[in-house]
Amino acid sequence: MERLIEFLSFRDPSVLSVTIGAILLTASSAVVGTFTFLKKKALVGDAVAHSVLPGICLAFLLSGTKNPIFLIGGAFATGWISLLLVDKISMRSKLKEDTAIALILSVFFGLGILLLTYIQHSGNAAQTGLDSFLFGKAAALVGQDLLVFGVVAVVLLLAVTLFFKELKLIAFDPAFARALGLPVYGIDLLLTTLTVLAVVTGIQAVGVVLMAAMLITPAAAARFWTDDALHMTLLAATLGALSGLAGAFVSYAAPAMPTGPWIVMVVSVLAMLSFFFAPRRGIVSRWFQQRQLQHTILDENVLKALYHLGEADDDMFRDRSLEQIIARRFFPRRPLRRALQRLQRRKLVQRRNGTWRFTKAGQQKGQRMVRLHRLWELYLSRYLEIAPDHVHEDAETIEHILTPELEQELARQLDFPERDPHQSKIPS
Amino acid sequence: MDAFYIILTATLIALSCGLLGCFLILRRMAMVGDAISHAVLPGIVIAFLVSGTRDSFWMMGGAALLGIFTTFLIEFFHKRARLQTDAAIGVTFTWLFALGIILISVFAGQVDLDQECVLYGEIAYVPLDLWITESGKVLGPRALYIAGLVLLINISFVYVGYKELLLTTFDPTFAASIGISISLWNYLLMGAVSMTTVASFESVGAILVVALLVAPPATAYLLTDRFPALLAATAALAVAISAGGYYLAAWLDGSIAGAIVTVAGVLFGLAFLFAPRHGLLTRRWRQRRQRQALAEAAAGYRE
Numbered sequence: 001m002e003r004l005i006e007f008l009s010f011r012d013p014s015v016l017s018v019t020i021g022a023i024l025l026t027a028s029s030a031v032v033g034t035f036t037f038l039k040k041k042a043l044v045g046d047a048v049a050h051s052v053l054p055g056i057c058l059a060f061l062l063s064g065t066k067n068p069i070f071l072i073g074g075a076f077a078t079g080w081i082s083l084l085l086v087d088k089i090s091m092r093s094k095l096k097e098d099t100a101i102a103l104i105l106s107v108f109f110g111l112g113i114l115l116l117t118y119i120q121h122s123g124n125a126a127q128t129g130l131d132s133f134l135f136g137k138a139a140a141l142v143g144q145d146l147l148v149f150g151v152v153a154v155v156l157l158l159a160v161t162l163f164f165k166e167l168k169l170i171a172f173d174p175a176f177a178r179a180l181g182l183p184v185y186g187i188d189l190l191l192t193t194l195t196v197l198a199v200v201t202g203i204q205a206v207g208v209v210l211m212a213a214m215l216i217t218p219a220a221a222a223r224f225w226t227d228d229a230l231h232m233t234l235l236a237a238t239l240g241a242l243s244g245l246a247g248a249f250v251s252y253a254a255p256a257m258p259t260g261p262w263i264v265m266v267v268s269v270l271a272m273l274s275f276f277f278a279p280r281r282g283i284v285s286r287w288f289q290q291r292q293l294q295h296t297i298l299d300e301n302v303l304k305a306l307y308h309l310g311e312a313d314d315d316m317f318r319d320r321s322l323e324q325i326i327a328r329r330f331f332p333r334r335p336l337r338r339a340l341q342r343l344q345r346r347k348l349v350q351r352r353n354g355t356w357r358f359t360k361a362g363q364q365k366g367q368r369m370v371r372l373h374r375l376w377e378l379y380l381s382r383y384l385e386i387a388p389d390h391v392h393e394d395a396e397t398i399e400h401i402l403t404p405e406l407e408q409e410l411a412r413q414l415d416f417p418e419r420d421p422h423q424s425k426i427p428s
Numbered sequence: 429m430d431a432f433y434i435i436l437t438a439t440l441i442a443l444s445c446g447l448l449g450c451f452l453i454l455r456r457m458a459m460v461g462d463a464i465s466h467a468v469l470p471g472i473v474i475a476f477l478v479s480g481t482r483d484s485f486w487m488m489g490g491a492a493l494l495g496i497f498t499t500f501l502i503e504f505f506h507k508r509a510r511l512q513t514d515a516a517i518g519v520t521f522t523w524l525f526a527l528g529i530i531l532i533s534v535f536a537g538q539v540d541l542d543q544e545c546v547l548y549g550e551i552a553y554v555p556l557d558l559w560i561t562e563s564g565k566v567l568g569p570r571a572l573y574i575a576g577l578v579l580l581i582n583i584s585f586v587y588v589g590y591k592e593l594l595l596t597t598f599d600p601t602f603a604a605s606i607g608i609s610i611s612l613w614n615y616l617l618m619g620a621v622s623m624t625t626v627a628s629f630e631s632v633g634a635i636l637v638v639a640l641l642v643a644p645p646a647t648a649y650l651l652t653d654r655f656p657a658l659l660a661a662t663a664a665l666a667v668a669i670s671a672g673g674y675y676l677a678a679w680l681d682g683s684i685a686g687a688i689v690t691v692a693g694v695l696f697g698l699a700f701l702f703a704p705r706h707g708l709l710t711r712r713w714r715q716r717r718q719r720q721a722l723a724e725a726a727a728g729y730r731e
Contacts, residue, residue: 042514043459050635092708093700095453095646102458103646103696106639110689113636118682135529209635213522220515257533261526268523275509283508 003253015252021146022205022244024153026214026263029202030240031160032194033215034222034233038171039191042216043101044086048199049211050105051082053112056133057119066130068148072200079196082108109208136207136260137251145204152201156194160233167191168229205247206260213264214240221271224278243267295342297400298331300369302339303348305329306358307366316363319355367427368407372399374420375410381421382414388421430555433569435674437554438688440575441628442666444582445640446648448621450658453645454597459514460502462638463521464618465625467498469528469634472626477535488626495622496615498524525634549633551684571631578627585620589613594655632685643692644669650696650703665695 007015036045052075059074060066082104089100116131129137160167166187169177178184195215202214222235247263276283305328310316312328322336331339340356343349348362358366376395380386386394402410411417420426452461468491475490498520505516559570567573586593595603596613604610621641628637648661673688680687701709 037512037515040512040514042512042518046462046518089700093650093706095649096456096458098456099453099458099642099646102462102638102642103693105462106635107643107689107693107696109635110639110686111693112686114677114680114682114686114690116683117686118680121681210522210526212518213526216515216518217522220511220519223511224509256536258529261529261533264522264526265530268519268526271519272523275505275511281510286508 004249007249007252015248017146018251019245019248021150022248022259022263023241024150024244025201025205026218026240026244026247026267027237028153028156028240029198029211029214030218030236031233032156032191032198034219034229034236035160035167035171035191036195036215037219037223038168038229042219043098043212044083045195045199045215046212047082047086047101047105047108048079048196049203049208049215050112051108052076052079052196052200052203053133053208054078054108054115055112056130057112057115060119060130061115068145072148072152075200075203076196078108079199080192083192083196112208132207133203134207134209135258136203136205136210136247136263137258149201149204152197156197156201159190159194163187163190164230164233171229205244206263207258210260210264213267214243217264217267217271218243221267221274224274224281239267239270242270295339298335298339299343300365300400301329302331302336302343303362303366304369304373305331306349306356307363307370310358310363310366311370317357319352319357321355325356369399371427372402372407374424374426375407375414375417376402377422378414378417378420378426379410391421431674431678433555433572434551434684435671437569437572437575437631438551438670438674438684439667440572440579441624441631441637442640442644442670442688443663444575444579444624445628445637446644446662446666447579447582447586447659448617448624449641449645450648450655450662451593451597451617452621452641453649458642459517460499460618461621461641463502463517464495464498464621465634465637465641466521467524468494468622468625468629470494470524470531471497471622472629473528473531473535477531477538487629488623491626491629492619492622494524495625496619498622499615499618549629549631549636549685551631554631574627575631578624582620582624585616589616593617632688636685636689639689639692640666643689643696647692647696647699650699650706653705665692669695 033042033045036042055074055076055078056071057074058078059070062074063070086097086100086104089095089103090097095103119130166177166182167190169180169182170184170187170191174184177187198215199211202211206214218236218239219232221239222232225235226232243263243266246266247259250257250262251259274282277285279285280289302325305325306320307316309320309324309328310318322333325331325336326333340349340351343362344351344356347359348365349356350359373395376398377388377391380391380394381388417426449458449461452458471490471492471494472487475486478490479486501520502513502516505511505520506513511519554569554571557570559567559573561567592603592608592613595606595608596610600610625634625637628640632640644662644665645658647665648658651661652658669688669692672691674684676691677684677687699707701707704710
């Protein structure tokens with residue numbers, strides 16, 4: 001805890017620069033990742049990430065220095081080539097895209113490892129630290145490195161801001177974009193370039209191996225909170241930045257730890273919390289919605305059964321036992337009892353000596369359900385010419401979701417009918 | 429002798445991987461194989477910590493469980509959270525791999541694994557770890573026996589389940605209609621992939637094993653159109669890349685695993701361009717010849 005406070009006070013100027021650097025790198029890759037995610041090409045980022053390794057090694061071999069500009073250049077070149085090859089292989093041969101991605105990423109990475117070990121064994125003293133590209137080292141972000149990577153990150157963010165509308169359009173509807181006369185191919189190329197750049201900068205923070213997470217995970221998490229592309233992008237950037245902050249802290253507090261895995265761990269935990277607990281889309285909330293819907297349907301069916309019983313002996317407000325209800329329409333006993341209890345709480349039925357009867361409000365509600373059911377049956381048989389013995393099932397599902405407006409419209413179109421196809425009376 | 433042991437071990441691993449890889453690429457699950465090969469890492473580390481030994485039996489058990497867990501998690505995110513498949517794969521395996529690396533760093537003292545070994549293994553050490561019986565008889569490298577055992581298990585698995593695997597791969601609907609459980613065979617295959625990944629782990633590492641899973645079958649796929657021929661070509665390629673990779677690495681003084689993969693990549697490139705029926709250039713040449721023949725025929729007809 002003490003260390004955390006010490007870290008957050010930024011008394012050490014190098015801590016500040018490392019933190020700013022890590023946040024810029026992770027946020028910018030999250031922003032670009034949002035669009036590859038929306039294009040359903042998330043794993044392409046993984047291929048690029050692995051493919052920059054031979055580029056870095058080659059740049060080092062040719063230039064003999066660890067100057068970040070050379071390394072970025074080399075990484076950029078092989079990253080680009082890898083994407084091109086994935087496209088070529090999946091378009092020009094019978095191999096599928098997933099095979100092409102897995103093939104290119106592993107072969108390029110293998111080549112990178114061969115070169116890296118070759119450099120290490122060659123005894124060149126300048127090579128130490130080249131392997132920090134494997135797992136990332138945010139703490140190494142000082143001086144010239146910070147400047148170069150920082151500038152690239154800012155360029156990325158600017159490019160996305162400028163072309164936000166175009167990128168959004170080709171992610172969601174490339175055909176429409178083409179119809180509008182947008183240069184779809186060019187924008188695709190721009191996104192590819194941005195992806196490669198994002199990978200090239202991001203590897204400084206998380207390393208080659210886990211770079212895919214920085215592109216995919218923040219975007220996947222953000223998707224669970226919003227339907228709006230702009231909000232999603234901003235949220236993904238925030239999540240990325242949070243994990244970058246955590247990474248900077250780890251490399252400050254525990255220098256022996258590899259930074260990349262911790263950054264990925266933080267962002268993955270955030271993502272999984274989103275998968276489970278995000279409102280509306282999360283697994284938990286979806287489960288509650290489903291249960292809610294099941295309850296509504298069951299309750300309304302029970303009301304209908306009570307109404308049918310009342311209809312049969314012309315007395316809506318007689319006491320009914322569980323057995324009578326089940327005899328009219330089968331319900332498992334326990335769910336039925338629960339449903340009646342829920343209805344009692346909503347003051348739609350009353351309980352007396354273990355029997356149940358409608359309240360006035362309950363009777364009206366049951367009447368409406370029966371009315372909807374019969375209106376829909378009539379609609380199906382009249383307008384879609386479905387045989388009367390085939391319409392029940394369909395009405396059984398739609399009656400729970402028809403709105404009062406639709407009810408009126410149905411009644412109007414059917415000319416305010418009195419009888420359904422089975423000659424039962426349609427209550428008003 | 430060392431060279432022979434290394435090449436033989438690499439060949440056995442490449443054969444195991446290639447055998448399973450044929451099914452993976454036909455099922456469009458190459459990236460799931462990639463995910464599993466990363467995700468078994470925490471399983472290995474935990475098995476290490478629990479059992480306290482580097483015994484392969486424990487590691488394979490831990491990894492097979494993790495591999496099946498990974499498959500389950502990807503399905504779970506996809507079905508329950510409705511996350512698109514590519515993102516479900518990406519999120520799952522990066523998370524588990526990060527977990528594995530963190531565990532290795534935290535328990536650095538207790539776990540006899542390091543980050544580099546995880547990434548690209550060290551097959552050059554294979555001849556150093558010999559299996560010596562109590563009477564002092566040297567039986568050869570331990571890794572060789574493990575690789576042989578895994579290959580045997582994989583061959584028996586594919587032999588016994590050949591019909592089921594083939595049907596669930598090519599026509600899942602038909603397979604389901606005659607009562608073959610698609611998900612059972614899927615999980616079995618993924619279990620086999622995880623086990624093979626672990627057995628290959630010390631030798632070639634987590635990422636290069638993907639190349640062994642995908643590159644030889646993908647190359648063979650361009651050379652043939654029949655499944656038995658695909659298996660045979662994959663096997664031949666496995667032998668070729670192991671031997672070729674070893675000598676390339678010896679020449680460059682680099683990682684043997686890296687060199688094996690590089691050779692596999694080069695062979696794929698050749699097949700992609702020059703495969704007799706499906707090669708990019710062969711197809712182009714064939715088209716040109718046909719165009720010429722057609723033009724000549726048309727000219728002859730006009731006369």
